[in-house]
Amino acid sequence: MRIFEGSWKSANAERTFAVPIEIGGRKLTLETTVYSRWQEFFTTDRLDGAVVQLLPTAMRLGENIKVEGAISAELAWLLETNGIPLLATLKNMRTVRIEAREYTTTPLCNPKFDAAMGFSGGVDSFSALFDLLKRPNLGPKLDVLMFNDFSSRRRRDPEATELDVSRVRNLAQRLELEFCEIRSNIAEIDVVGYGLAHSTSNVGGAFLLAGLFRTFIVASGYDAQMLGRDPSDAASIEPALLQSLSPPGRHAYLFGGHKTRVAKTRDIIEEPEVQTGLDVCLSRSPNHLNCGECEKCLRTLAAIEILGRLDKYDRLFDLNAYRQARGSFFYRMKVSNQVFLRELRLLAEAEGHQIARSIIWKGALSHSKLLVARYIRKTRGTLGRRIRLLRARLATHSG
Numbered sequence: 001m002r003i004f005e006g007s008w009k010s011a012n013a014e015r016t017f018a019v020p021i022e023i024g025g026r027k028l029t030l031e032t033t034v035y036s037r038w039q040e041f042f043t044t045d046r047l048d049g050a051v052v053q054l055l056p057t058a059m060r061l062g063e064n065i066k067v068e069g070a071i072s073a074e075l076a077w078l079l080e081t082n083g084i085p086l087l088a089t090l091k092n093m094r095t096v097r098i099e100a101r102e103y104t105t106t107p108l109c110n111p112k113f114d115a116a117m118g119f120s121g122g123v124d125s126f127s128a129l130f131d132l133l134k135r136p137n138l139g140p141k142l143d144v145l146m147f148n149d150f151s152s153r154r155r156r157d158p159e160a161t162e163l164d165v166s167r168v169r170n171l172a173q174r175l176e177l178e179f180c181e182i183r184s185n186i187a188e189i190d191v192v193g194y195g196l197a198h199s200t201s202n203v204g205g206a207f208l209l210a211g212l213f214r215t216f217i218v219a220s221g222y223d224a225q226m227l228g229r230d231p232s233d234a235a236s237i238e239p240a241l242l243q244s245l246s247p248p249g250r251h252a253y254l255f256g257g258h259k260t261r262v263a264k265t266r267d268i269i270e271e272p273e274v275q276t277g278l279d280v281c282l283s284r285s286p287n288h289l290n291c292g293e294c295e296k297c298l299r300t301l302a303a304i305e306i307l308g309r310l311d312k313y314d315r316l317f318d319l320n321a322y323r324q325a326r327g328s329f330f331y332r333m334k335v336s337n338q339v340f341l342r343e344l345r346l347l348a349e350a351e352g353h354q355i356a357r358s359i360i361w362k363g364a365l366s367h368s369k370l371l372v373a374r375y376i377r378k379t380r381g382t383l384g385r386r387i388r389l390l391r392a393r394l395a396t397h398s399g
């Protein structure tokens with residue numbers, strides 16, 4: 001893989017920093033876009049951000065990285081001695097080398113603000129936000145809320161993305177924080193998928209704005225007990241990984257590892273901002289921000305129901321859809337040891353929460369129907385493939 005020096009492109013009020021790259025002989029461009037007012041805070045004299053963002057792809061393909069420009073010497077050292085070995089513990093990742101035309105020791109300019117946080121509107125980011133604001137003398141001082149679109153969402157779904165962006169922008173305004181949107185096409189280039197690439201995309205991308213803040217806070221998706229448990233999710237190595245992705249004099253900081261998802265939910269559900277703006281959904285429903293029946297909606301609503309606050313969330317979630325789907329979810333909660341389901345089971349026990357047996361039985365039934373349907377679909381595919389192979393073989397023999 002080769003990474004070349006970048007240049008700016010302008011379109012109306014937006015500025016895009018375009019970095020040409022070559023992967024397996026293919027020429028591509030890594031693009032990062034911000035509004036023009038943030039351009040002056042962008043790092044353009046070195047390719048640190050692009051190297052970090054492209055690292056998982058290079059490691060999956062087993063391609064060494066050749067930087068046809070400068071990289072911070074300290075970052076190159078951190079990646080070689082810490083970042084790459086850690087990422088290599090994840091699924092199907094290979095160790096690679098980074099070679100640069102220039103290793104720079106010139107310090108980055110002094111940043112305008114202390115800390116920024118990526119904010120999605122989910123349980124993890126709301127929990128981190130309120131914890132940071134409530135304890136202003138501990139930890140970094142939060143100045144900037146960032147909307148990081150590193151999955152090309154605005155390109156795929158501009159209207160829904162604009163709604164999400166304006167929600168975060170308004171929240172930042174009410175809390176008297178700066179708001180900054182940054183987006184990139186890294187997801188169209190990376191070959192490893194979101195689970196393995198989110199930490200590097202997020203931190204590498206955010207620190208392209210190293211002139212804006214010193215510390216970048218990542219709201220943790222897991223509590224610290226999950227450290228090293230899931231080789232298909234970069235979150236499981238994040239506490240150790242983040243610092244080795246930061247440029248010199250900057251600091252990526254994981255927040256929320258001290259709390260389970262259930263504890264985070266409990267801590268935020270009384271907040272008016274959460275009751276009007278919580279956004280956890282994997283899909284959408286026409287009349288509600290959250291569909292009420294996807295895995296993340298179910299997980300969140302189950303906790304809210306156990307804590308007795310469902311009535312506060314009827315405008316934000318489709319509670320009719322939830323009531324249809326919750327039986328099979330509560331059944332899974334009873335029998336599964338998946339970490340989030342187990343947490344919910346323990347919460348229900350602690351709160352003495354009872355759910356009617358008839359609902360659980362119905363849930364068990366619809367869950368088993370789902371499993372049977374899935375099994376039939378799977379075996380049909382296999383059988384069909386085998387029959388086709390057999391036919392092809394017979395045809396060759398008879399020919």
Ligand SMILES: [Zn+2]
Pocket residue numbers: 280281282283284290291292293294295296297298
């Ligand atoms: Zn949903």
